[in-house]
Amino acid sequence: MRHYQRALITGATSGIGAGFASELPGDTRLLLTGRDETRLGAQAQELARPDRPVATIAADLTQAEAIERLVAAADDFEIDLLINNAGSGRLGAVIDNAVEDELATVQLNVVAVVALTRRLLPGMIERAARAGRRAGLIIVSSTAAFAPVPYFATYAASKSFDLHFAEALAEELRGQPVDVLALCPGATQTAFGPRAGYRSARFPGAADPRNVARGALSALGCQTVHVAGSLSQAALAPMVLPRRVATGLIGRAMRLFVAR
Template identity: 40%
Template sequence: MDFNTSTALITGSSGGIGEEFAIQLAQRGAHLVLVARRGDKLAKLRDTLTVKHPGIVVDVITADLAVPGSGAELEGKVRELGRSIDVLVNNAGVGLHGKFVLQTPEANAAQIQLNCGTLVDLTARFLPAMKERRHGVVINVASTAAFQPTPGMAVYGATKAFVLSFTEALWQECRGTGITVLALCPGATETEFFDRTGEEFLTDGRQTSQQVVDTALAALDKSSPTVVSGLRNVILASGYRVTPRKLMLAVSERLLKSN
């Protein structure tokens, strides 16, 4: 897929998978709108990318997308910049680790808002213009956690199941419109995600952000709504089809326990 001179909005782009999307899309000649809470890291990434790729424009928007109404505010800032979004990468997300009963209602509400609410909101705000132009890309970052319940990260897994279902439905609705929709399902990846949970788990077989983004960009040229990154993750994600639900819950809980 040709990204040259297109404009990509990437949420959660101050590190990890979002940062890697920015790096790889910049290499392909895309202009960027980088969004995250950490403005200092975004500014550093912008400076690095514009030095390496002087032909692109990189805008930085600092925003907390876990706050209700943040999608509308972000859309307004993009409009003020005069940017038309061709590629939307809904990457921002958070996961709480531990038993649900020990988590606060406020933290889980913020998790649902970020992982689901704002993702849907941003898609709703930028997709119609793509449809009018009959050209665009929407990549929603789900997870292999989307394929089965995840005791120990109950709300996180449920939010990613929502993202997967929403994105696959959107893929079907957008067929024949010139818009490419993809649900990206990474497994455990070497990012700050695990640092933020304050726990060590899923330490074996982690992929790099580069491997995940390589998989996503390669999948855009194929006619599939979903891609799972990594053969091991493909096998694990497909296990739900043949594993009894009760056994699957026990295995999933064991995998997510802290080391």
Template identity: 50%
Template sequence: MAFRSALITGASSGIGEAFARGLPRSTALLLAGRDRDRLSKLAQELTSPGRVVRIVTADLSDDQERGAAIAAAESAAVDLVINNAGVGRLGRVIENAPERESEIVKVNALTPVEICRALIPGMLRRAEARQNQPEGEPGGRAGIINVSSAAAFGPMPFFATYAASKAFLLHYTEALAEELSDRPIDILALCPGATKTRFFERAGIEHLGFSMHEPDRVVREGLQALGHRTVHIVGPGNYLATAAMRFLPRRIVTAAVESVTKKWS
């Protein structure tokens, strides 16, 4: 983990905060999120001699604030990007607020695309420059972790837009990794299942009915998988569930998922 500088979106809590804590102390951080107070507290805690931790308060569904976060990352010359920010909303599509449905797509799908397109060219130039030096420098590769979801592997009635946005991010990441497979950058779609974060409360989900992983586990497996595979599903249970969603008839999958998501409210 020789990254010099990392951007983490959705860093004020949950998986994003765990990534900030899980990266080596040698990695400078740019923490992006909506909650300035939580970001400031985390930055103060993680700052140490020789390590700079900056924050950028941004609602990534807003064009201007998303642009400001990207500009801050360009200025920080990041070589690791963790697109972790995500939102969802339980309910029928036609009953959810239109602006909420749009927000899900902007944060979960549009934001990672814009961040990747804006930052990857510079990340590649810096990585290649380090590799081309006479003796080479450590950290001659860049990295992207796009946090997708186990929900990306099948349709999810009552959670339709969230699951579809994560499916987009999964497919986008796999394709991007193949396009850049001959360049000095490692790209990973990290697919956790239910994780102990504030996500479910914000999404309007009260009762999941099954156990959840700790954010630290998601981060640990994600950092270990980066550079070794393109897709990583956290936990054997989630792996089996996503395999079933891939291979069973779609109608059966949709009906089975609906029977679960109806119980969440």
């Protein structure tokens, strides 16, 4: 695992984001963001040490103004690791879901990721080159990125964007002092499922978020795409099937999760 001095984690108050905050070394200074100021404060108290301050900024990253505030804070913090973890999605047919929910998914999973990455990477690379170190970028995608997912269409499409964006960035930045990783977790023990509309909060074989985060930190600098967990390797199966067949099979499976 590479060592980083200052990290920004979006969506840090729960799930995989909280896992990253816990799994980074104790001397890595943290800038944590999420929408719940109270939870951020409690998390900062838990993680802070006398020699490791933890800064927080409450922000709704579906809003342009919040992104601007976070960029300014991250530049002042002089981060060398950016973890784009915040994400949202809504289970159900696109035409049945609220327009606001579908647009918020794109704003958070795509627009905020591009905005933060584009605004913060140049400074990260410049500081890394000056110090003779390497910076790091993790974009949290999903195993849903590998195929169209009916009844989770916008979420899966947004995560496909994240995957392709990270892979392309890794190639563009080859030779620069920065490592790029697309993390593709499958079912994980987080609050994402209930928020997205799944009828059950528990999934058989769901991964521990700290294990997912630990695996991603170990993979950063060694590979470009990391599919978390052996069970999640099944997500690659649609890649060997005709696309129409894979979409139909996934759609039939997803109907079981849609609340009636």
